[in-house]
Amino acid sequence: MGIPHAILVPYPAQGHVIPMMELMQRLVKQGVKVTFVNTDFTHKMVTNAMSEDDKLNDLASLVSIPDGLEEGENRFDLGKLSDAIYRVMPEKLEELIEQLNGNDDGEKVTCIVADTCMGWAFGVAKKMEIKGVAFWPAAGVVLASLICIPKFIEDGIIDNKGTLMKKQMVQLSPTMPPITSADFTWLSIGDIKTQQSLFDLILKANEFMELADRIFCNSAYELEPTTFTSFPNIIPIGPLLASNRVAKQIGHFWKEDSxxxxxxxxxxxxxxxxxxxxxxxxxxxxxxxxxxxxxxxxxxxxxxxxxxxxxxxxxxxxxxxxxxxxxxxxxxxxxxxxxxxxxxxxxxxxxxxxxxxxxxxxxxxxxxxxxxxxxxxxxxxxxxxxxxxxxxxxxxxxxxxxxxxxxxxxxxxxxxxxxxxxxxxxxVGVGKGGHSDRNFSSFIDWIEDRG
CATH class of the missing domain: 3.40.50.2000 (Glycogen Phosphorylase B;)
Structure with missing residues (x-):
């Protein structure tokens, strides 16, 4: 039996790739083989920005698949990008996994860890009978607010297209700090059309998340205790920062000026x-x-x-x-x-x-x-x-x-x-015995258990 082999699939944006890259570094340090799957466009930016001394562990490899858009098309058009990704990437990911499983090293893919915004990958995991893990690279409270969308619709705070109907303070649970409805994630991005595209993407992501075996979050219990107590299915494993390993951060889209x-x-x-x-x-x-x-x-x-x-x-x-x-x-x-x-x-x-x-x-x-x-x-x-x-x-x-x-x-x-x-x-969270450290250790045990 070979070592566990995880495929990591970030959403193609800088703030999503960096923490997923840090998760890759943690996994390989624990003896997990990782194939990191960027889109072709993102892969080129990341590898171009890496310097000679950005050596990867032998267990890590960076590969890429197409995002469905042509060379010069606008990747800032979130609706267009999302449609292209859904159309093209699931099949390409399946092909990649079959190719990796066909290698002679015996290290078959055991787990897919995908950004929650790339939730279609959990469908691929189910189809191929491998473990599927959702990774949320932001604050737990934000993911909790997205999970609560059906309640916001029911309470008339937003309509079923995500349009804000009532500007008010909302509490996601009785113990959590209030947030204002005007600050909902999708409401501050672009024009109405873009906001609705993003809202649709979130609804799809919520559906796909149901297929994931676990949901991990790049935060710490100590930073958001009421979030993780109120939403126990969101498991904190952060902060995922290279500085916590006294190492250099990788995954940038541009070269750093030191x-x-x-x-x-x-x-x-x-x-x-x-x-x-x-x-x-x-x-x-x-x-x-x-x-x-x-x-x-x-x-x-x-x-x-x-x-x-x-x-x-x-x-x-x-x-x-x-x-x-x-x-x-x-x-x-x-x-x-x-x-x-x-x-x-x-x-x-x-x-x-x-x-x-x-x-x-x-x-x-x-x-x-x-x-x-x-x-x-x-x-x-x-x-x-x-x-x-x-x-x-x-x-x-x-x-x-x-x-x-x-x-x-x-x-x-x-x-x-x-x-x-x-x-x-x-x-404290990522230190030995902290909440995040314990959660990450149980994640490794679970990946290694082929049952």
Whole structure:
């Protein structure tokens, strides 16, 4: 009998690939063979961004299958991408598994771990009589809110197309912190058509999740105790961060600029404002300029991750006196650097976990999807950060940016009371004997049991 062999299938977006890659690293460390299946398009980005020293364990291999779209088609059109994926990928995954099972090494595929947004893979697992595991890369509370959609429809909060009918605070269970219905994940992405496509995708994902044998989540019991108590079928195994293994993170779509680490070495302890908005966020030019000028007005050093498509050279040259601007940063290393004092973030879940694990306070600037609920946790539940307020024209002004940064950095309470307490909790979960550690160990035992 060969060693267990898991196939991992992430959703093709940066925030989904990185934690799944980290799950791969954990699995191979426990002696599980892993075949990591990206789409052709994502695979090319990931492998191009990997450097020479990003060596994979011999048990890990990266492969790819088509996503159903042609070379130049728009992969930001979520409806179009989802339709193409459903049409093409299940059959391609089956073919891949048959090919892997036909190899002479005797290590047949025993388990498929797929992103909940790629739930069609659980249908493939059932058909091929192998174990199927759903992996949710974000906060448990967000997955719980998606599971509660039928109740929201029944209560008239949304209609059956996902349109918001009542703006109100909702509690997913009596013990859980309230969230606002306007922050439901699908309501802040694109136009009405895109929102409905995403809602349909979620409904499909919920149906497919019924086929999964287990549901794992990249969070920790210690961070969301009421979520995991109220929804015991969602099992936390996070935070899945390379820094917890003292290793380098892989799975990025762009090459990292490590020159910023040398620059950070030259800054005073706790002085630097780190500003990064993930892979999707786009600003209009006015808002971009206000942010640049607000950072300049703080008279503090700042490190700002600016994608090429966001740059305004005139403004950037003006702010360059005390700031450093990079195209993509080795974020886990940056956030663990002693010079960094706070994190201005879009509140994507990977960034939240990375900031929390390093004891940093947040300034929240959510943009779409789950980021609004994450912000709610940071500001209202964990109390390790502040949010920016927009003016009447919907802009966060340079004065607001300067004032909130100063409030956060000058009041040491934020760091001591919220951020460091939370860091301790996140470390405990993945430490030996913590909730996440025990859940992961039982996952490994279950994969190894061929019954």
């Amino acid at each position: 020159t910023c680490l040398t620059w950070l070495d030259q800054q005073p302890k706790g002085s630097v404002i780190y500003v990064a908005f993930g892979s999707f966020t786009l600003f209009d030019q006015k808002q971009f300029n206000e942010l640049a000028l607000g950072l300049e007005m703080t008279n503090r050093p700042f490190l700002w991750v600016v994608r090429e498509n966001m740059k305004n050279e005139g403004i950037i040259n003006k702010t360059n006196s005390r700031g450093k601007i990079v195209g993509w940063a080795p974020q886990q290393k940056v956030l663990s650097h002693p010079s960094v004092g706070c994190f201005v973030s879009h509140c994507g879940w990977n960034s939240v976990l990375e900031g929390v694990s390093n004891g940093l306070p947040f300034l929240c600037w959510p943009y779409f999807a789950d980021q609004y609920i994450n912000k709610l946790f940071i500001c209202n539940v964990w109390k390790n950060g502040l949010e920016f307020d927009k003016d009447e024209s919907g802009i966060i002004s340079r004065e607001e940016i300067k004032n909130k940064i100063e409030k956060l950095l000058e009041d040491n309470e934020w760091k001591v009371r919220g951020a460091l307490d939370l860091k301790e909790k996140s470390v």
